[in-house]
Amino acid sequence: MNIITNNRARPLQSFLDLPAKAQADFDYIDVADRFDLRFVQYKGCWYDVCDTDGRVPDVFKEWDGIQSESFFSGVLFRFTRDGVIVGRYYS
Helix, strand or coil, rough: CCCCCCCCCCCCCCCHHHHHHHHHHHCCCCCHHHHCCCCCEEEEEEEEECCCCCCHHHHCCCCCCCEEEECCCEEEEEEEEEEEEEEEEEC
């Protein structure tokens, strides 16, 4: 499994901080959750770090969350005091 990251922490943003076009992609967010810091921008795309695949496989044991984009690739999240480190995996 290949993982690409620059290990740079990115700030988490609230739903209200996202551009209107990005907000439309997250229409499942409740009004009460719009202030939660749960979004991060990576490579021009916005991700909801709370919308993960559940349990992280052992191969990604150093990461806190995973979002699959295909059977062979996806995005990884590691939370730090400074924000979230984002990486991309592929096989």
